[in-house]
Amino acid sequence: MVEALQIPLPSIEEQRKAVEAVALLDARIAAQRAVVAKLRAAQSGVVEGLLSGGAHAMAA
Known part of the structure; x- marks a missing residue:
């Protein structure tokens, strides 16, 4: 049964x-x-820099 199954393949x-x-x-x-x-x-x-105080956040 499986032998009769034809599957088209791309070129x-x-x-x-x-x-x-x-x-x-x-x-x-x-x-x-x-x-x-x-x-x-x-x-x-x-x-990490902001939390350690190594850099300061700019004021908004």
Whole structure:
């Protein structure tokens, strides 16, 4: 029964394009995660500085 089931597959070129698109998305995600990590580290530094009295918050 399973032998009679036909599953259409995209051409090799279409498969390559799909793989390339996913790889580009993976690269963008990795880059964004790196930016978020840097921003979180900066935020932690600012908060730590404010809480320790090392930096003064600007008066509003």
